[in-house]
Amino acid sequence: xxxxxxxxxxxxxxxxxxxxxxxxxxxxxxxxxxxxxxxxxxxxxxxxxxxxxxxxxxxxxxxxxxxxxxxxxxxxxxxxxxxxxxxxxxxxxxxxxxxxxxxxxxxxxxxxxxxxxxxxxxxxxxxxxxxxxxxxxxxxxxxxxxxxxxxxxxxxxxxxxxxxxxxxxxxxxxxxxxxxxxxxxxxxxxxxxxxxxxxxxxxxxxxxx
Amino acid sequence: xxxxxxxxxxxxxxxxxxxxxxxxxxxxxxxxxxxxxxxxxxxxxxxxxxxxxxxxxxxxxxxxxxxxxxxxxxxxxxxxxxxxxxxxxxxxxxxxxxxxxxxxxxxxxxxxxxxxxxxxxxxxxxxxxxxxxxxxxxxxxxxxxxxxxxxxxxxxxxxxxxxxxxxxxxxxxxxxxxxxxxxxxxxxxxxxxxxxxxxxxxxxxxxxx
DNA sequence: ACTGTCACGTAACATTCGTTACGCAACCTA
DNA sequence: TAGGTTGCGTAACGAATGTTACGTGACAGT
Numbered sequence: 001x002x003x004x005x006x007x008x009x010x011x012x013x014x015x016x017x018x019x020x021x022x023x024x025x026x027x028x029x030x031x032x033x034x035x036x037x038x039x040x041x042x043x044x045x046x047x048x049x050x051x052x053x054x055x056x057x058x059x060x061x062x063x064x065x066x067x068x069x070x071x072x073x074x075x076x077x078x079x080x081x082x083x084x085x086x087x088x089x090x091x092x093x094x095x096x097x098x099x100x101x102x103x104x105x106x107x108x109x110x111x112x113x114x115x116x117x118x119x120x121x122x123x124x125x126x127x128x129x130x131x132x133x134x135x136x137x138x139x140x141x142x143x144x145x146x147x148x149x150x151x152x153x154x155x156x157x158x159x160x161x162x163x164x165x166x167x168x169x170x171x172x173x174x175x176x177x178x179x180x181x182x183x184x185x186x187x188x189x190x191x192x193x194x195x196x197x198x199x200x201x202x203x204x205x206x207x208x209x
Numbered sequence: 210x211x212x213x214x215x216x217x218x219x220x221x222x223x224x225x226x227x228x229x230x231x232x233x234x235x236x237x238x239x240x241x242x243x244x245x246x247x248x249x250x251x252x253x254x255x256x257x258x259x260x261x262x263x264x265x266x267x268x269x270x271x272x273x274x275x276x277x278x279x280x281x282x283x284x285x286x287x288x289x290x291x292x293x294x295x296x297x298x299x300x301x302x303x304x305x306x307x308x309x310x311x312x313x314x315x316x317x318x319x320x321x322x323x324x325x326x327x328x329x330x331x332x333x334x335x336x337x338x339x340x341x342x343x344x345x346x347x348x349x350x351x352x353x354x355x356x357x358x359x360x361x362x363x364x365x366x367x368x369x370x371x372x373x374x375x376x377x378x379x380x381x382x383x384x385x386x387x388x389x390x391x392x393x394x395x396x397x398x399x400x401x402x403x404x405x406x407x408x409x410x411x412x413x414x415x416x417x418x
Numbered sequence: 419a420c421t422g423t424c425a426c427g428t429a430a431c432a433t434t435c436g437t438t439a440c441g442c443a444a445c446c447t448a
Numbered sequence: 449t450a451g452g453t454t455g456c457g458t459a460a461c462g463a464a465t466g467t468t469a470c471g472t473g474a475c476a477g478t
Contacts, residue, residue: 004475005425026325028237031465043466044427053466105324112321114381115314116235125382154390154397161394164377165370172323173334181363185370188363192401213445214455240435252436253457262436420478431468438461446453 011049011059014039018060019106027109032056057110064106065127068092072134086138087190093163094186095170096179104167132160142194155193162189220258220268223248227269228315236318241265266319273315274336277301281343295347296399302372303395304379305388313376341369351403364402371398 017039021030032053036043050056072092077085095104114120136156140148149155166185170177226248230239241262245252259265281301286294304313323329345365349357358364375394379386 024325026322028322029325032467033465042427044429045425047467048424048426108321111377111381112317113235113237116233116238121382125385128378128382128385151393151397154393155401157390157394158371158398158401161371161374161378162367163374165372165374168320168373168377169337169370172320173330173337176334176337181366184360184363185366188360189367192364192367192404195401241437242435251457253459254455256437257456421476422478423474423476425474426472428471429469431466433465433467435464436462439459441458442456444453444455447451448449 007049010045012063014041014046014049014056015060015063018056019064019102022060022109023102023105027113030057060106061110064103064110067103068107082138082142082144083190083194086135086142087187089138090135090159090163090186090190091183094166094179094182095174096182101170101174104171108168108171132156135159139193142190146195149195159189159193162186216258219254221272223250223255223258223265224269224272227265228273228311231269231318232311232314236322239266269315270319273312273319276312277316291347291351291353292399292403295344295351296396298347299344299368299372299395299399300392302376303388303391304376304383305391310379310383313380317377317380341365344368348402351399355404358404368398368402371395 014035017035018030020038021034025034032043032046035056036046039046046056050059072089075085075089075092092100095101111124114124136152139152139156139159143149143152162185166177166182170182223244226244227239229247230243234243241252241255244265245255248255255265259268281298284294284298284301301309304310320333323333345361348361348365348368352358352361371394375386375391379391
């Protein structure tokens, strides 16, 4: 076998180029030539590693999901304050730094294409349900010691849509939704959801914690 | 002047076709030929009423914004319960019926294109700020009688992103976010934001109010 | 050195798109 | 009835895109 190359790495590099193009030109500007240009190669190389455009997008999507999942799973679990843990995990879904902002852009771009593709919808559906389940467990843990509210499910949903809404707005208009605003809103939402679990919260005086 | 035709109406009809195409094929499937087909006419007629595709999209967008604004401005104001009024206005941003669902699909589709178009971003930015301001006034009114919390701005933001997140998820996966779930989450979010303003809230027993 | 395989660049291909030009029918005015 | 204007269908055009085919150099096995 002559001239062996690490296929996985090449594919990852090209997927990185996909992200870059989506980030600055949107999904509508995502062409094989643009990807090749961003990757500093030719379209021939792109087609050499991906059968067609659909496969290219699928790989870029899976890389995104893996990255997100890895970051969350890398969180230390258990020992610390349950509320801090919940907050830390939830924060992983927010575009608080450049890396996560890029991910959020890709996420939101792909999310809308999900609507018209039944296969992608199913994939999204189970992933979303899993995310809701994970947050439910964390919220329940953060509530331990208090009687479980009857509308816990709805509270978790409120948290989930809060995160999605924050991410969406931060992606659309980053200047209007800077990281500190995102953090404050999330923190406030957790206060509301946990309803005084953190007694005497003085968020308005120490927004950054 | 021979064969006079109501230009405004024709343009509205064609914009309706744009919505229809976006709804079932997404923005990527929005071609002049698809629009003409959905409108039951030819591409010649479309180009006769719109200089180019950009003008067509701009009109479809403006129709969407006008529809949303009209629905909100048509709300009766004042006499009733401030919280009910806030709830009613906020509900207008949710895809609770077929009409609003269609609007939400178009809204979310156009929203993402905003990111890569500075002109659209400015337009969105002022519109969004206006929306936040309106909700702020309503929340403040619903809070009257209680001391104004120091983090009122953040609470309004939490409401706004909750609405956006609900709409986004309902658009992406309608089955997972049916109207009654949306209503419950919004209602719960209002409870949290107004913090016991509706004393003895028994949402968990009477979710539908 | 010869051969085959892998990596990849080049380029042609058909398709699809937005756009533009052309043509005809309808209808008003004179 | 002749001419001009408007409404709109038809079709051609160039540009861009995804895909495919072909060619070439690099390297391993023999």
